[in-house]
Amino acid sequence: MIVFDGVTKRYPGGTVAVDNLSLVxxxxxxxxxxxxxxxxxxxSLRMVNRMIxxxxxxxxxxxxxxxxMKESDLRRGMGYVIQHAGLFPHRTVLENIGTVPxxxxxxxxxxxxRAHELMEQVGLDEVFAxxxxxxxxxGQQQRVGVARALAADPPVLLMDEPxxxxxxxxxxxxxDEFLRLQDELGKTILFVTHDxxxxxxxxxxxxxxxxxGVLAQLADPAYLLNHPVDDFVADFVGRDRGxxxxxxxxxxxxxxxxxxxxxxxxxxxxxxxxxxxxxxxANHPLGWVEPRRVTGEIRSEMLxxxxxxxxxxxxxxxxxxxxxxxxxRRGVIVDDSGSLVGTVQAHEVLNAIEEAARPEVAxxxxxxxxxx
Amino acid sequence: xxxxxxxxxxDPAHWTGPDGVPARTxxxxxxxxxxxLIASLIAVPAGLLIGHTGRGRVVAVNLAGAARAVxxxxxxxxxxxxxxxxxxxxxxxxxxxxIVLIVLAIPPILSGAYAGVEGVDPAARDAARGMGMTxxxxxxxxxxxxxxxxxxxxxxxxxxQVVATATIAAIVGIGGLGRLLIDGQAIRDFPQMVSGALLxxxxxxxxxxxxxxxxxxxxxxxxxxxxxxRGGGRAATDADGTTDADGIPAPGAVFAGEKELAVRRExxxxxPRHNS
Amino acid sequence: MTWxxxxxxxxxxxxxxxxxxxxxxxxxGLLLALPLGWLARRYPGLYTPFTAGFxxxxxxxxxxxxxxxxxxxxxRILDRSNVLVAMxxxxxxxxxxxxxxxxxxxxxxxxxxxxxxxxTRFRRFFAVELPLAVPVIAAGMRVAAVSNxxxxxxAAVIGIPQLGLLFTDGFARSFYDPIVVGLAACFVLALxxxxxxxxxxxxxxxxxxxxxxx
Ligand SMILES: Nc1ncnc2c1ncn2[C@@H]1O[C@H](COP(=O)(O)OP(=O)(O)O)[C@@H](O)[C@H]1O
Ligand SMILES: [Mg+2]
Numbered sequence: 001m002i003v004f005d006g007v008t009k010r011y012p013g014g015t016v017a018v019d020n021l022s023l024v025x026x027x028x029x030x031x032x033x034x035x036x037x038x039x040x041x042x043x044s045l046r047m048v049n050r051m052i053x054x055x056x057x058x059x060x061x062x063x064x065x066x067x068x069m070k071e072s073d074l075r076r077g078m079g080y081v082i083q084h085a086g087l088f089p090h091r092t093v094l095e096n097i098g099t100v101p102x103x104x105x106x107x108x109x110x111x112x113x114r115a116h117e118l119m120e121q122v123g124l125d126e127v128f129a130x131x132x133x134x135x136x137x138x139g140q141q142q143r144v145g146v147a148r149a150l151a152a153d154p155p156v157l158l159m160d161e162p163x164x165x166x167x168x169x170x171x172x173x174x175x176d177e178f179l180r181l182q183d184e185l186g187k188t189i190l191f192v193t194h195d196x197x198x199x200x201x202x203x204x205x206x207x208x209x210x211x212x213g214v215l216a217q218l219a220d221p222a223y224l225l226n227h228p229v230d231d232f233v234a235d236f237v238g239r240d241r242g243x244x245x246x247x248x249x250x251x252x253x254x255x256x257x258x259x260x261x262x263x264x265x266x267x268x269x270x271x272x273x274x275x276x277x278x279x280x281x282a283n284h285p286l287g288w289v290e291p292r293r294v295t296g297e298i299r300s301e302m303l304x305x306x307x308x309x310x311x312x313x314x315x316x317x318x319x320x321x322x323x324x325x326x327x328x329r330r331g332v333i334v335d336d337s338g339s340l341v342g343t344v345q346a347h348e349v350l351n352a353i354e355e356a357a358r359p360e361v362a363x364x365x366x367x368x369x370x371x372x
Numbered sequence: 373x374x375x376x377x378x379x380x381x382x383d384p385a386h387w388t389g390p391d392g393v394p395a396r397t398x399x400x401x402x403x404x405x406x407x408x409l410i411a412s413l414i415a416v417p418a419g420l421l422i423g424h425t426g427r428g429r430v431v432a433v434n435l436a437g438a439a440r441a442v443x444x445x446x447x448x449x450x451x452x453x454x455x456x457x458x459x460x461x462x463x464x465x466x467x468x469x470x471i472v473l474i475v476l477a478i479p480p481i482l483s484g485a486y487a488g489v490e491g492v493d494p495a496a497r498d499a500a501r502g503m504g505m506t507x508x509x510x511x512x513x514x515x516x517x518x519x520x521x522x523x524x525x526x527x528x529x530x531x532x533q534v535v536a537t538a539t540i541a542a543i544v545g546i547g548g549l550g551r552l553l554i555d556g557q558a559i560r561d562f563p564q565m566v567s568g569a570l571l572x573x574x575x576x577x578x579x580x581x582x583x584x585x586x587x588x589x590x591x592x593x594x595x596x597x598x599x600x601x602r603g604g605g606r607a608a609t610d611a612d613g614t615t616d617a618d619g620i621p622a623p624g625a626v627f628a629g630e631k632e633l634a635v636r637r638e639x640x641x642x643x644p645r646h647n648s
Numbered sequence: 649m650t651w652x653x654x655x656x657x658x659x660x661x662x663x664x665x666x667x668x669x670x671x672x673x674x675x676x677g678l679l680l681a682l683p684l685g686w687l688a689r690r691y692p693g694l695y696t697p698f699t700a701g702f703x704x705x706x707x708x709x710x711x712x713x714x715x716x717x718x719x720x721x722x723x724r725i726l727d728r729s730n731v732l733v734a735m736x737x738x739x740x741x742x743x744x745x746x747x748x749x750x751x752x753x754x755x756x757x758x759x760x761x762x763x764x765x766x767x768t769r770f771r772r773f774f775a776v777e778l779p780l781a782v783p784v785i786a787a788g789m790r791v792a793a794v795s796n797x798x799x800x801x802x803a804a805v806i807g808i809p810q811l812g813l814l815f816t817d818g819f820a821r822s823f824y825d826p827i828v829v830g831l832a833a834c835f836v837l838a839l840x841x842x843x844x845x846x847x848x849x850x851x852x853x854x855x856x857x858x859x860x861x862x
Contacts, residue, residue, distance in 0.1 A: 049502060051498075051501060051502060071504070072504040072505070072506055073504070074504070075501075075502060075503060075504030076503065076504035077504075079503075080499065080502030080503055082495055082498060082499060082502070083495070084493075084495040085495065085499075086493065086495030086496045086497075086498055086499030086500075086502075087496065087499070088496050088499075088500070088514055088517075088518070088594075089493065089496065089518060089592075089594050089595055090514075090517040090518055090520075090591075090592035090594045090595050091592070091594060092594065099503060100503050100504070103503070103504060103505065103509070132592070132593060132594030133594060134594060134597065145499075148499075148503075149503075158502075373719055374719070377719075437794075440791075440794045440795060440798065440838075441794050441797065441798065441834070441835050441838035441839070442798065442831065442834075442835070443797075443798045443801040443802075443811075443812065443815070443830075443831065443834045444798065444802075445801050445802055445804065445805070445812055445815045445816075446801065446812075446814075446815045446827055446830050446831040446834065447831070449815050449816075449818060449819040449827050450824070450827050450828070450831070452819070453818075453819065453822060453824060453827070532706070532707055532709075535709060536709030536710060536711070536712075539709050539711050539712065540709075540711055540802060540805065543805060543816075543819075544819075550711070553711060553712070553715060554805075557805075557806070562725075565715050566715060566716060566719055568712075568715075569711070569712035569713075569715040569716045570712070570716065572708075572709050572711075572712040573707070573708040573709065573712045573713075573716070576707045576708060576709055576712075577704060577707050577708075580704075580707045
C-alpha cells in the first residue's frame with residue numbers, strides 16, 4: 001500500500017507541481033493518476049521512488065516512510081515503466097529484462113531463465129531475445145519495458161504514460177494484455193496517464209488532478225462517470241459519459257426473446273421474417289441473412305456481420321450496443337461460452353436502464369463525499 | 373620519379389639501423405601511443421564527468437574550439453624554445469614535443485567523451501536511475517557503453533592529429549618518420565622525402581583502421597546497427613522511398629528526430645576530426 | 649610588440665597569402681561537396697563509399713600530402729597550387745559527410761509537402777532542402793575553416809609563404825616575437841573566418857532568428 005500524506009512539491013523557481021496530495025493506493029489494485037498536461041502526475045509518481053524529493057509531507061510504502069529507506073533498495077523494489085520505455089540501446093532484449101536481477105546479484109542462468117519467462121508473460125516471441133531495442137517496434141519496446149520492470153517480481157509498479165507513444169491499435173492491445181497480466185500478478189500499481197479513456201479502462205480507482213497539483217476527485221471509474229465532483233472533472237471526463245458509464249453497470253435480467261436460427265448450408269424456405277440469425281453447430285452466432293434475398297443454400301459470404309454480440313453477464317453498454325448495431329434491430333445476447341441465449345431490442349434495454357437504480361451510493365473510495 | 377621512390381623504398385640499406393624505416397616507424401608509433409595514452413587518461417575521465425554531471429560544459433566546448441584554432445607548428449616551436457634550454461640532450465626536443473602532442477590530443481577526446489555521455493537517451497538514463505542504479509552504475513553500465521561510438525571517434529581524431537604532428541615535430545629534432553621528410557629536404561633528396569610521406573600516410577591509415585577495428589569490437593551492435601538478425605535498424609525513409617544507408621544511429625538517439633541526430637553527428641563525428 | 653610594429657607590412661602580406669590559401673579551398677570545397685553530398689543522399693549505396701573514401705584522404709598528414717601532391721599533379725614542390733589542392737581535399741573530406749547528413753536531416757514531412765505542391769526534385773533541392781540544411785552545413789564549414797587556417801601554416805616547412813613562415817623564422821633565430829605574432833594572427837584569422845561564416849549562415853536563414861533559436 002502506497003500512502004501519500006499531505007505531499008507537496010515546490011520546484012526551485014516556485015512552481016508548485018503537487019499541492020498537499022493525500023492519497024492511498026491499495027495493495028493489488030491499479031490506481032490511476034489522470035489529468036491535463038503539467039498537472040503534476042509525473043512529479044507525484046517520481047516522488048514515490050524518490051527520483052524527486054517531496055518538499056513536505058510523507059509517502060509510506062506498507063507503513064514504512066520512503067524517506068528513511070535506502071534509495072537504491074527502494075527503487076530496486078519497485079518496477080518503473082516510462083513513456084519511451086527507456087531501453088538500454090547497447091543491450092539485447094534479454095539483457096535489458098535481466099538488468100535489475102543482475103543488480104540484485106542473481107547469477108546469469110537464473111536471470112536468463114527469469115527473462116525468458118517474462119518474455120512469454122508479456123507476449124514477446126523468443127526470437128526477440130537476442131535483438132537490440134533499435135530492432136523493435138514501439139509496441140514491442142514497451143513490452144520489453146514492462147517485462148524489465150517486472151523482472152525482480154517487485155510488489156509495486158510505477159508506470160508513467162507507458163502506452164502513450166504507440167498507435168491506438170497497439171495501445172488497445174497493450175492495455176488488454178496489461179489487464180490480463182495484472183489479473184495474474186495482482187501488483188500494487190500507480191499508473192499515470194493524460195488519457196481519461198485509458199484511466200477508465202485500466203483503473204480500479206482514479207485520481208483526477210488539476211493544474212497546480214491539486215487532487216480534484218478520487219473515485220472508482222463508474223462513480224467518476226456518474227458523479228463528477230465539479231465542472232473541471234465533468235469537462236475532463238468528457239462527452240458520452242452517460243453512455244460510457246453503462247460499461248460499469250451489470251446487465252439486469254432482460255426480456256430475452258427466442259430467435260429462429262438457421263445453419264450454413266440450409267435453405268431459407270418457409271422463413272417469413274425479414275431477418276434470420278445464422279449460427280454454427282455449437283449455436284454460436286455467425287451473422288444475419290435476409291431470407292427473401294437468398295436463393296438456394298445459405299453460404300458464409302452472404303452473412304451480414306455488422307452487429308456486435310453482447311454477453312448476458314456483461315455490462316449494459318454491450319447489450320445496448322448489440323441492439324443498436326444489429327441489422328435486424330434485435331441485439332444478439334450470448335452466454336459466457338458464446339452460445340446464443342436470445343435477442344433483445346433497444347427499447348427493452350432502455351427500459352431496463354431506466355428501471356435500474358442509478359448507483360447513487362456514496363463513493364466507496366471516498367466515503368466522506370456527498371452523494372449527489 | 374616513381375622509379376626513384378620505388379628504388380629508395382626497395383633499397384635494403386634504408387631498412388636497417390637506427391635511422392632505418394623500421395626504427396623510425398617504431399619511434400613514431402611510440403611517441404603517438406604514449407601521447408594518446410596520457411591524453412586519454414586525462415581527457416576521458418574529465419569528459420565523462422562533464423557529460424555525467426552537466427557541469428563545466430561551456431568551458432569544455434570553448435576550450436575545444438579554441439584549441440582547434442591554435443596552429444600546432446607555432447605551439448611546437450614556442451614549447452621547444454621555452455622548455456628546450458631547461459632540458460638537456462634528446463629530452464630538450466622530446467619532452468616539449470610530447471607535451472604538444474598531448475595538449476593537441478586532449479580536446480577531441482574530451483569533447484567526444486562528453487558529447488557521447490550527453491547524447492545518451494534521457495529515457496534510458498531515467499530508467500536506469502528508476503531501477504535503483506547508483507550514479508556510478510548509471511555511468512559505467514549505461515552512459516559509457518552508449519557513449520563509446522563518440523568516445524572512439526574523438527580518439528581516432530586525436531590519433532590522426534598526433535600522428536600528423538609527430539611528423540612535423542621532426543623539425544625540432546625528434547625521431548620518427550618525419551625525419552625522412554625533414555632530412556630529405558635538407559639534402560634535396562626528393563625520393564627520400566616522398567618515400568617518407570608515403571610511409572607516414574600509410575601509418576596514419578593503419579592507425580585509424582586499427583582503432584576502427586577496436587571500436588567495432590568494443591561497441592555494442594545495438595548502437596551501430598551492425599546486427600546480424602534480419603530487419604535491423606530503424607532506417608529513416610526518404611520522401612522518395614529511399615532509405616538512409618547509414619545504419620549508425622547516434623548513441624541513444626533511438627527516439628531522437630533525424631535532425632537532432634545529424635546535429636549530434638555533427639558535434640561528435642565531424643568536429644573533433646582535425647588534421648594538422 | 650616593437651617587432652610587430654616594425655613588421656606590420658610583412659605580417660599583413662603573409663596574412664593575405666594565408667587567407668587565400670585557407671579561404672579559396674573552403675569555397676571550392678563547398679562547391680564540390682554539395683553535389684557529392686547530394687549524390688550520397690540520392691543514391692544511398694554511395695553514402696558509405698563516399699564518406700569512408702574521403703575519410704581516408706583526411707587521414708593523410710598534411711606535410712605528407714604537400715610533399716606527395718607534386719608527384720601526382722606534376723607541379724613543382726614550391727608551387728602554391730599544391731597547398732590549394734591539399735586544403736581542398738581536406739575541406740571536401742570534411743564537408744561531404746556534413747552535407748549528406750544535413751540533407752538527410754531535413755524533415756520528411758517538409759519534403760513530402762514540397763513534392764505534393766508540385767516541386768520537381770531539382771527545384772525542391774534548391775528551394776527547400778538546401779536552405780533547411782544551411783545551419784548544419786555552416787557548422788561543418790566553421791570546423792573546416794578553423795582547421796584550414798591551422799593546417800595551412802604547416803606549409804611553411806616546405807617554404808610556402810604565409811603566416812606559418814613567422815613560426816619557422818622565429819624558431820630558426822630562437823626569437824619568440826614572430827612566433828607569438830604568428831599565433832595571434834592565425835587565431836584572429838580563424839575567428840574572422842568563423843564570424844563570416846556565421847554571418848552568412850544567419851543571412852541565409854532569417855527564420856532561425858525569428859524563433860529565438862540561435
Ligand atoms: N525539474 C523541474 N523544475 C521546475 N519545474 C518543473 C520541473 N519538472 C516539472 N516542472 C513543472 O511542474 C509541473 C508539473 O510537471 P509534471 O509533473 O511533469 O506534469 P505532468 O506529468 O502531469 O505533465 C509543470 O508545471 C512543470 O512545468
Ligand atoms: Mg508527465
